[in-house]
Amino acid sequence: MSRIAILGAGAWGTALALSLAHQKRHELTLWAHTPSHAEAMLATRENTKFLPGFALPEDLHITHDLQQAAQDHDILLSVTPSEFLGDTVRAIAPVLRPDHIFVSASKGLENGTYRRMSEVVASVAPIRFATLGGPSFAKEVAANLPTAIVLASSDADAAQQLQRDFSSESLRVYVNDDVIGVELGGALKNVIALAAGVVAGLELGSNASAALITRGMAEMTRLAVASGAKPETMAGLAGYGDLVLTCTGSLSRNRTVGVELGKVAEGVRSTGAALGLASRLGLEMPITREMYAILHEDRTPQEAIRLLMTRPGRSE
Numbered sequence: 001m002s003r004i005a006i007l008g009a010g011a012w013g014t015a016l017a018l019s020l021a022h023q024k025r026h027e028l029t030l031w032a033h034t035p036s037h038a039e040a041m042l043a044t045r046e047n048t049k050f051l052p053g054f055a056l057p058e059d060l061h062i063t064h065d066l067q068q069a070a071q072d073h074d075i076l077l078s079v080t081p082s083e084f085l086g087d088t089v090r091a092i093a094p095v096l097r098p099d100h101i102f103v104s105a106s107k108g109l110e111n112g113t114y115r116r117m118s119e120v121v122a123s124v125a126p127i128r129f130a131t132l133g134g135p136s137f138a139k140e141v142a143a144n145l146p147t148a149i150v151l152a153s154s155d156a157d158a159a160q161q162l163q164r165d166f167s168s169e170s171l172r173v174y175v176n177d178d179v180i181g182v183e184l185g186g187a188l189k190n191v192i193a194l195a196a197g198v199v200a201g202l203e204l205g206s207n208a209s210a211a212l213i214t215r216g217m218a219e220m221t222r223l224a225v226a227s228g229a230k231p232e233t234m235a236g237l238a239g240y241g242d243l244v245l246t247c248t249g250s251l252s253r254n255r256t257v258g259v260e261l262g263k264v265a266e267g268v269r270s271t272g273a274a275l276g277l278a279s280r281l282g283l284e285m286p287i288t289r290e291m292y293a294i295l296h297e298d299r300t301p302q303e304a305i306r307l308l309m310t311r312p313g314r315s316e
Contacts, residue, residue: 001025001026001027002026002027002074002075002161002165003026003027003072003073003074003075004020004026004027004028004029004073004074004075004076004077004165005028005029005031005069005070005072005073005075005076005077006020006028006029006030006031006077006079007031007066007069007070007076007077007078007079007080007088007092008031008033008078008079008080008081008088009030009031009032009033009037009038009041009047009050009062010050010051010079010081011047011050011051011138011139012079012105012136012138013030013077013079013080013105014030014047014050014051014054014056014138014142015051015054015138015139015141015142016077016079016105016141017030017056017060018054018056018057018060018141018142019141019142019144019166019168019170019171020165020166021056021057021059021060022144022168022170023168024059026165027073028059028060028061029060029061029062029063029069029072029073030056030060030061030062030063031062031063031064031065031066031069032062032063032064033064033080034064035064037049037064038062038063038064039064041056041062042062045057045058051138051139051142054142054143066088066091066092067091067092067094067095070092070095070096070100071095074099074100074101075100075101075103075162075165076092076100076101076102076103077103077105077132078102078103078104078105078106079105079106080106081106081108082106082107082108082109082110082117082187082269082270083108083110083111083269085104085106085110085117085120085121086110086120086123086124089102089120089121089124089125090124093124093125096125096127099128100127100128101127101128101129101130101155101158101161101162102121102127102128102129102130103129103130103131103132103151103162104117104118104121104129104130104131104132104183105131105132107133107186107187107189107190108186108187108190108269108270108273109187109269109270109273109274109277110273111269111272111273112273114273114274114276114277114280116179116180116183116184116187117131117183118131118179118180118183128153128155128158129153129154129155129158129179130151130152130153130155130158130159130162130179131151131152131153131179131182131183131186132149132150132151132182133149133150133152133182133183133185133186133237133238133242134147134148134149134150134174134237134238134241134242135147135148135149135237135241135242135244135245135246136149136242136245137245137249141170141171144168144169144170145170146170146172147170147171147172148171148172148173148174148237148241149166149171149172149173149174149237150173150174150175150176150182150236150237150238151163151166151173151174151175151176151182152175152176152177152178152179152181152182152183152233152238153175153177153179154177154179156177159175159176159177160175162175163175174236174237176233178229178230178233180224180227180228180229181224181229181230181233181234181238181239182233182238184220184223184224184227184229185220185224185229185233185234185238185239185242185243186238186242187270187273187274188219188220188223188224188270188274188288189216189220189239189242189243189246189247190246190267190270191216191267191270191271191274191287191288191291192212192213192216192217192219192220192243192246192247192287192288193243193246193247193267194267194268194271194291194295195212195216195287195290195291196209196212196213196216196246196247196248198291198294198301198304198305199212199305201301202301202302202305204305208305209247209248212247212287213243213244213247213248215287216243216247216287217234217239217240217243218316219285219286219287219288220234220239220243221234221239222283222285223274223277223278223281223283223285224239226281226283227277227281268295271288271291271292271295272292272296274288275288275289275292286308286311287308290304290305290307290308291304
């Protein structure tokens with residue numbers, strides 16, 4: 001049995017808590033950011049705000065005391081939005097121990113610094129670290145539908161322990177040591193998913209959608225490899241797998257934002273950071289550049305598509 005604190009009671013955090021609780025072999029606590037959210041879940045035994053329709057088992061502890069949750073558990077599964085990860089780690093830094101394992105399930109880049117989540121965590125506290133990625137809609141994980149994910153860590157012992165702890169009949173967990181690839185796969189696919197939503201919203205057809213996903217994957221791979229990732233990681237669950245799901249699945253929030261261009265999602269926040277990182281590395285990312293122009297420079301989706309389609313010819 002492992003003692004696991006899930007830090008973040010959004011849809012994804014709640015789904016992971018339910019998946020772990022279904023195994024009936026861990027001591028689990030779900031931390032909510034606000035007292036009112038924690039109290040509502042305690043009263044109803046349901047996360048009606050972010051993941052309605054799924055009962056929270058009685059042996060899943062719920063709290064809004066962040067430091068206590070971290071202090072009382074050995075594995076800290078962080079599922080906060082990427083923009084709040086630094087604040088979360090700083091808040092628990094006084095109670096972190098050498099034996100803690102910190103698992104990031106946040107898919108994004110830090111605005112301004114362009115840092116990956118492992119870099120954000122390392123800047124606050126030296127701690128055993130792993131990152132979680134792959135194609136995984138929260139509702140399907142909560143419903144115990146078959147899902148495959150990947151956990152990356154440079155700490156082989158931590159990776160093996162997490163693989164044992166997270167694996168179940170409905171959740172298959174692969175491991176690798178490519179933290180950079182898994183992190184960038186999760187962050188960059190959100191940007192391409194926004195573009196896929198634009199293609200769907202303009203009703204440009206299946207040909208355009210397939211081209212967008214394929215060329216988007218090429219952009220993601222260029223940036224990831226230039227940052228130190230392995231190409232094979234981008235061809236796996238954290239790259240192609242997550243990209244295809246997020247670009248085509250009806251449950252994707254980032255694709256929905258691409259269609260509506262109204263709500264806030266990780267893809268919106270990650271677009272500028274991805275473009276900044278590409279510029280720092282001297283890379284061209286035309287799809288990302290046009291998504292940034294749509295979001296921040298008042299470029300119309302129609303004009304962005306026209307500019308992409310009329311770029312000078314080149315080899316694939």
